[in-house]
Every structure is written in C-alpha cells, then in structure tokens.
Amino acid sequence: MLEIGVNHYLILSGLLFSIGFMGVLRRKNLLMLFFATEVMLNAVNIAFAAIGNYYGDLSGQMFAFFVIAVAASEVAVGLGLLILLYKKYGSLDLDVISSMKG
Amino acid sequence: MDMNMESLVYIALFAPFVGSMFAGLLFGNAPRTHLTGIVASILIFVAFLASATLAYHVATVGPVHVKMMDWITIGDLSIPFGFLVDQISVTMMVVVTLVSTIVHIYATGYMDHDKSYNRFFSYLSAFVFAMMILVMSDNFAGLFIGWEGVGVCSWLLVGFWYHKKDRPFEENPSISPSWAANEAFIMNRVADLGMLVGIFLIYWNIGSLQYDVVFEAMPNLADGILVSIAIALFIGAMGKSAQFPLHTWLTDAMEGPTPVSALIHAATMVTAGVFLVIRSNPLYSLDAVSGVSMFIAILGTFVAFYAASMALIARDIKRIVALSTLSQLGYMFAAAGLGAYWIALFHLAAHAFFKALLFLGAGNVMHAMDDELDIFKMGGLKTAMKASYWYMGIASFALAGLPFMAGFYSKDAIIETAFNEGTFIIWGMLVITAGMTAFYSFRQVFFSFHGEKRYEPLGFHPHDMYKYVLIAMAPLAILAVSFGWLMGYYKEFIYGLNESVQYEMSDHTHHLAIYLAALVVVIAIGAIFLAWKKYGGEGDKAWKRDEAFEQSFIYKLLENQYYVPKFYDEFIVKPYTITSAKFWEIDKAMVDGSVDKIGRACLKIGDTTRGMQNGNLSSYLNWMGLGALILVLVAAFSTITTESIVECLRAVAGKGE
Numbered sequence: 001m002l003e004i005g006v007n008h009y010l011i012l013s014g015l016l017f018s019i020g021f022m023g024v025l026r027r028k029n030l031l032m033l034f035f036a037t038e039v040m041l042n043a044v045n046i047a048f049a050a051i052g053n054y055y056g057d058l059s060g061q062m063f064a065f066f067v068i069a070v071a072a073s074e075v076a077v078g079l080g081l082l083i084l085l086y087k088k089y090g091s092l093d094l095d096v097i098s099s100m101k102g
Numbered sequence: 103m104d105m106n107m108e109s110l111v112y113i114a115l116f117a118p119f120v121g122s123m124f125a126g127l128l129f130g131n132a133p134r135t136h137l138t139g140i141v142a143s144i145l146i147f148v149a150f151l152a153s154a155t156l157a158y159h160v161a162t163v164g165p166v167h168v169k170m171m172d173w174i175t176i177g178d179l180s181i182p183f184g185f186l187v188d189q190i191s192v193t194m195m196v197v198v199t200l201v202s203t204i205v206h207i208y209a210t211g212y213m214d215h216d217k218s219y220n221r222f223f224s225y226l227s228a229f230v231f232a233m234m235i236l237v238m239s240d241n242f243a244g245l246f247i248g249w250e251g252v253g254v255c256s257w258l259l260v261g262f263w264y265h266k267k268d269r270p271f272e273e274n275p276s277i278s279p280s281w282a283a284n285e286a287f288i289m290n291r292v293a294d295l296g297m298l299v300g301i302f303l304i305y306w307n308i309g310s311l312q313y314d315v316v317f318e319a320m321p322n323l324a325d326g327i328l329v330s331i332a333i334a335l336f337i338g339a340m341g342k343s344a345q346f347p348l349h350t351w352l353t354d355a356m357e358g359p360t361p362v363s364a365l366i367h368a369a370t371m372v373t374a375g376v377f378l379v380i381r382s383n384p385l386y387s388l389d390a391v392s393g394v395s396m397f398i399a400i401l402g403t404f405v406a407f408y409a410a411s412m413a414l415i416a417r418d419i420k421r422i423v424a425l426s427t428l429s430q431l432g433y434m435f436a437a438a439g440l441g442a443y444w445i446a447l448f449h450l451a452a453h454a455f456f457k458a459l460l461f462l463g464a465g466n467v468m469h470a471m472d473d474e475l476d477i478f479k480m481g482g483l484k485t486a487m488k489a490s491y492w493y494m495g496i497a498s499f500a501l502a503g504l505p506f507m508a509g510f511y512s513k514d515a516i517i518e519t520a521f522n523e524g525t526f527i528i529w530g531m532l533v534i535t536a537g538m539t540a541f542y543s544f545r546q547v548f549f550s551f552h553g554e555k556r557y558e559p560l561g562f563h564p565h566d567m568y569k570y571v572l573i574a575m576a577p578l579a580i581l582a583v584s585f586g587w588l589m590g591y592y593k594e595f596i597y598g599l600n601e602s603v604q605y606e607m608s609d610h611t612h613h614l615a616i617y618l619a620a621l622v623v624v625i626a627i628g629a630i631f632l633a634w635k636k637y638g639g640e641g642d643k644a645w646k647r648d649e650a651f652e653q654s655f656i657y658k659l660l661e662n663q664y665y666v667p668k669f670y671d672e673f674i675v676k677p678y679t680i681t682s683a684k685f686w687e688i689d690k691a692m693v694d695g696s697v698d699k700i701g702r703a704c705l706k707i708g709d710t711t712r713g714m715q716n717g718n719l720s721s722y723l724n725w726m727g728l729g730a731l732i733l734v735l736v737a738a739f740s741t742i743t744t745e746s747i748v749e750c751l752r753a754v755a756g757k758g759e
Contacts, residue, residue, distance in 0.1 A: 021727065024723055024727065025720075025723060025724050025727050027720075028720055030719075033723075094718060094719045094720040095718060095720070097719075098716070098717040098718040098719060
C-alpha cells in the first residue's frame with residue numbers, strides 16, 4: 001500500500017507552481033494571469049501545510065493562512081482594477097493595453 | 103619693548119599681504135581705481151617704517167626672534183612659523199620694502215592706463231609679502247615657501263600681459279610674455295629641485311630645519327654630506343639668481359611691465375640666491391666646503407664677465423639693464439664665494455638702489471617712446487626728459503663705480519677682496535668687467551639721451567613721466583649717491599652677527615687699496631670716455647651704424663647670447679616636445695582608449711537591451727520569470743558547491759584520522 005508522505009505533497013506543490021508559473025508567462029488575458037497567480041499561491045500553501053505537518057510545527061499552517069488572507073485582499077483590489085481597465089480599454093488582453101514604449 | 107618689536111615684525115610681514123588682499127579680493131573684478139595703488143603703496147611704506155625701526159632695534163639691542171605658531175608638527179618633525187630678524191634679514195627687509203615702496207608709487211603712474219591696474223597691485227604686493235617670508239623665516243622650510251611664493255608672483259607678473267601674441271624667436275628672443283613667464287618658472291623648478299634635495303639632506307642628517315640648530319650642528323657632519331648640502335643649496339641659488347647655465351630666463355623676463363623688472367628682476371627676487379648663500383654663511387665658510395665656495399666665486403666671476411660682454415652690443419634698453427643685473431649678481435656671488443659675505447650683502451643693497459633707479463629710468467624712456475625698446479631709435483632725449491636723464495646718469499655713475507657713488511664702495515670692495523684672497527685671475531676678470539660695465543651702461547645712456555634725435559623722423563613725441571613719480575624716485579637717487587658712505591657703519595652693524603660673516607683685508611691689501619681703486623676708476627672713466635666718443639657725439643661726430651661689424655662673428659655670437667638659448671631650444675625644448683607628442687599618442691591609445699572602450703560597451707549594451715522595454719506586461723513577466731529562474735539556478739548551484747566542498751573537507755579530515 002502506498003503511503004502518502006511529505007514528498008508527494010511537495011511534488012504536487014511543485015507541479016501546481018509550475019502550472020501557475022507557465023500560466024503567468026504564457027497567458028495574455030489579465031484575468032487568466034490572476035487565476036495563474038492564485039494557483040501559484042495555493043501551490044505554496046500546500047507546501048507550507050505539508051512541511052509544517054512534517055516537522056510538527058504550526059508555523060507553516062499559520063503562514064498558509066496569511067497567504068490566503070493576502071491572496072483574498074489582492075483579488076479584491078485586483079478585480080476592482082481589472083474592471084476599471086476593462087471599462088477603459090474594452091479588453092483585458094495585455095497586447096492591447098500596453099502603453100509604455102522603451 | 104619685546105612685545106612691541108614682535109608686533110612690528112608682524113606689521114612688516116603682513117602689511118604687504120593686507121595690501122595684496124585689498125587690491126585682489128575687494129577690487130579684483132572692479133574697474134581700475136587709484137585707491138588700490140594708493141592703499142597698497144601706503145601699506146608697503148608702513149612695512150618699510152616697521153623694518154627701519156626693527157633695523158634700529160637690531161643695531162642697538164640685538165636680533166628679534168619670534169615664533170608665531172606651530173605649522174607642521176608630525177612625529178619628530180617640527181616646523182614652526184618662526185621669524186628671525188637679525189642683521190642679515192633686516193638688511194634685506196629694509197632694502198625690499200624701500201625699493202618696493204618706490205616701485206609701488208612709480209607703478210601708480212606707469213600702469214595708469216592699464217585696464218588690469220588692480221590686478222597688478224594685488225600681484226606686486228603679494229610678491230613683497232612672499233619676499234618678506236623668504237628673508238624673515240627662521241628655518242629652511244619657511245624660506246622655501248617664500249622662495250616658491252616669489253617664483254609664483256614672478257610668473258604672474260612676467261606674464262602680466264599674457265594676451266600679447268607669440269612672435270618668432272628671430273624677431274623677439276623672448277617670444278611673448280606668457281612664454282617668458284613659463285620659461286622663468288620652469289627653469290626655476292629645475293633649480294628648486296636642487297634646493298629641495300639640500301633641505302632634505304639637512305633634515306635627514308640634522309633632524310631640524312631651524313637655522314640656529316642646523317648651523318650649530320653642521321661642523322659635526324661628515325665632509326661629503328656638507329659638500330652635498332652646499333652644492334644642492336647653491337643649485338637652488340643659481341636658479342633664482344640666474345647664474346649660468348640657468349641664466350636665460352632673466353633677460354627674457356623683461357617681457358613683464360617695467361616696475362616688475364625693477365623690483366623683482368633687479369632689486370629683490372633675483373638677489374634671493376645671494377641671500378641664501380649669505381644666510382648659510384656658517385656652512386659656506388667651513389673648510390670642508392671651501393671647494394664649493396671657490397666654485398661659487400669662479401662661477402660668479404664668469405657670469406659677471408659673460409653677461410657684461412653680451413650687454414656691450416645689446417640694443418634693447420631693458421635687456422642691457424637686465425644683463426647688467428646678471429653681471430652684478432655675478433659680483434655678489436664672487437664676494438660671497440670668497441668669504442666676504444658682508445661685502446656681498448652690502449653690494450646687494452647698493453645694487454638694489456641704483457639698479458631699481460636705472461630700471462625705473464628705463465621705464466620712463468619706454469613710456470616716453472611709446473614702449474619702444476630699441477636704443478638705435480632713440481637719442482638726444484635729454485632735452486625732453488631732463489629728470490629721467492639725471493636719474494639714469496646718477497644710476498649709471500653708481501653702477502660704473504665712479505668715486506664716492508654707491509657702486510664705488512661696494513664693487514671696489516669686491517674687487518679688493520679678490521685681490522686680497524690672492525685669486526688674481528678672478529681679480530683681473532672683475533677689473534675688466536668693471537670697465538665693460540662702465541662702457542655698456544654709458545653706451546646706453548649716450549644712445550638714449552645724447553647724440554642725434556634719431557626718434558624724430560620716426561614720429562615719436564617723448565615727454566617725461568608724471569612729476570610725482572619723478573619726485574618719488576628721488577630717494578633711490580640719493581641712496582645711489584650716498585649709500586656707500588655708510589659702509590663703515592654697516593660693517594660695524596653686521597659684525598655683531600657672528601664670526602663667519604666678518605671679513606677683513608690684510609694690511610698688504612690695505613696699503614694697496616688706493617692704487618687698486620684708482621686702477622678700476624681709471625679703467626671705468628676710460629670706458630665712459632670711449633662710449634662718449636663712439637655714441638655721444640652730434641652732427642659730424644654722430645654715431646653711425648656699422649653694418650660690417652654687425653655681420654662679424656663676434657657680434658653675431660654676442661647678439662645671440664652665445665647661442666645658449668638656441669642650444670636649449672634645439673637640444674632640450676625640441677626633443678622634449680617630440681617625446682611629449684609621442685607620449686601623448688600612447689596616452690591616447692591606452693588610457694583614453696580603454697576609458698572610451700568601456701563607455702562604448704555600456705552604450706552598446708544599453709542600446710541592445712532597451713528592446714526589452716516594449717511596454718508589454720506579458721513580456722516583462724517573461725523576463726522576470728527568466729530572471730527568477732536564473733536566480734533559483736544560481737542559488738541551487740552555489741548550495742551544491744558549498745555542500746560538496748564541505749563534504750570534500752570532511753572526507754579529507756576523515757582520512758587524516
């Protein structure tokens with residue numbers, strides 16, 4: 001019988017993080033970028049909770065809570081900004097809303 | 103009483119400084135105003151009064167030695183700002199401030215129309231201040247500060263008319279004021295290196311630079327060290343007093359305004375070298391350095407003759423006077439080298455008076471002739487400029503050493519010294535030079551003031567200087583006549599200083615003195631008569647230009663100053679310029695090149711990478727992701743490396759056990 005250990009959680013966390021990271025890099029829609037960052041944050045949360053459990057230390061889970069709280073407020077502010085951007089440009093495509101040129 | 107004397111020392115020293123700052127700081131940018139000239143003149147006169155009072159104090163009570171403050175105190179080295187007013191320095195102080203006062207007053211008239219009038223007085227007073235530091239310092243470091251200070255002021259003043267254009271060497275041997283100023287400054291740097299070496303040698307071997315400590319310790323030093331110190335210090339003196347082979351700058355320094363030539367390049371600064379030798383008389387009178395002293399005497403004699411020979415044919419009125427200065431400096435060195443320090447100092451003072459008068463007279467002539475310097479274009483000026491004629495006449499009589507004038511006493515004493523020492527070659531050369539001196543100084547007087555009025559066809563309208571300037575010159579004329587009468591008093595005065603400054607003629611010389619003097623006077627009068635015959639006549643007897651003689655080898659040799667400037671130009675200046683140009687190219691390729699490369703590389707990197715800043719958030723995120731990835735990789739890689747190193751070490755340690 002396969003026992004689920006800390007390594008499995010960490011591999012899951014790593015996979016999720018990579019998926020989120022690829023999303024940040026590849027997606028063009030700002031809303032999708034938000035989703036991707038959420039995925040990355042939650043990947044980290046998994047790692048925190050797993051390692052905290054592994055060491056029998058609650059700090060890891062506490063950090064995870066903090067991250068959830070921060071992510072929630074970020075989404076609240078971010079979505080507000082997104083709505084404003086959408087009203088201004090009529091789109092959330094990054095190629096469309098880029099304005100600064102080097 | 104002492105406290106009083108101390109403040110007098112500071113007044114004498116700092117009054118010129120205040121004058122300089124007044125003219126320079128307050129009126130530096132202001133349009134010219136006579137206020138600067140008047141205030142500077144008054145302050146110099148105050149310094150003169152303080153110096154004269156100090157001279158009286160030194161004569162009646164004794165030397166004044168004050169310490170103003172500590173200057174450099176590092177480890178064992180302690181150099182205070184100390185000032186010593188003794189017989190030697192007070193003589194210099196009185197001479198410097200007296201001549202400076204008159205030159206300052208003269209300059210208020212002479213520089214009247216110059217737009218840089220204020221700047222001129224700022225420099226001129228700064229020069230007096232530096233000169234006072236030079237003569238009053240009680241240690242070699244202070245002397246060196248003053249030494250460099252007068253050098254800087256000389257540079258500023260020779261190059262005062264820096265805007266004048268360069269002219270080719272054939273047309274004007276001193277090319278331009280700024281060229282002449284640089285020449286003087288650079289040539290003095292060469293000599294100053296020698297002087298610095300001398301000062302370092304003194305410090306290494308004695309551990310102090312204070313005159314009293316140094317001169318007390320000197321007899322205990324090894325002969326070789328003493329000779330090195332004496333030579334090194336004399337090299338410094340050779341530069342400042344323009345002795346061969348560092349003499350060419352002095353005649354070229356005549357590019358400066360005439361009051362500057364009178365004050366700096368005749369009466370005061372150029373005598374600093376003589377002053378240094380006189381100041382170091384306890385060193386130069388030691389038996390161990392008698393060879394160096396003899397060399398000084400021989401070199402002085404040579405320069406006296408050498409400069410006089412060039413003056414015989416010179417056409418530039420200021421150059422004639424400058425060459426005679428050179429020649430008289432040679433006399434002073436001859437006396438100092440033979441051990442007659444007080445006679446050298448006495449001649450220095452006498453020379454300062456009549457030479458300053460001569461220069462100021464030459465300035466009057468230039469002023470009258472619209473800055474024309476060629477005596478061939480003058481003649482018969484005595485009707486137009488009676489006062490200047492008299493002054494020039496008196497000064498030339500004093501320079502020629504005619505009876506009862508200043509030069510008669512001081513210069514004859516030097517010639518007598520040469521006889522007394524049994525150095526008959528030096529004596530003979532000095533006697534011949536005395537004849538040449540009389541000839542060339544009166545050649546110049548007759549050329550400019552007697553004979554046909556050659557200036558008339560050339561359209562000059564000469565007029566004499568302002569009255570007050572002519573009156574201000576009177577003290578110099580009086581001293582040029584009467585200073586020699588004080589010789590007995592002066593001897594008594596300076597004998598109070600120390601043993602080595604004293605010098606007495608032997609009885610044998612004493613008996614012959616009158617004949618020796620008569621011989622010199624007869625030669626001088628003969629030379630003056632010859633000059634009169636040749637240049638003083640009018641009408642039929644008037645001087646006529648001798649073209650054949652001007653083509654002769656000897657004339658060419660003298661006219662080109664024995665080709666020494668040409669030699670310097672060919673063998674020092676030109677190779678140096680070529681080498682500098684080469685080094686400049688190397689510098690451009692290596693130093694400039696590498697800096698330029700770095701700059702260009704930065705530009706190029708910036709140019710290529712600015713494409714990243716395209717304003718697209720997505721691509722920014724990609725770059726950020728790449729950066730994060732690189733950082734993670736670097737962190738991972740470095741962790742592995744550290745761990746593996748630790749492991750390796752452990753393995754090695756385990757084997758050791």
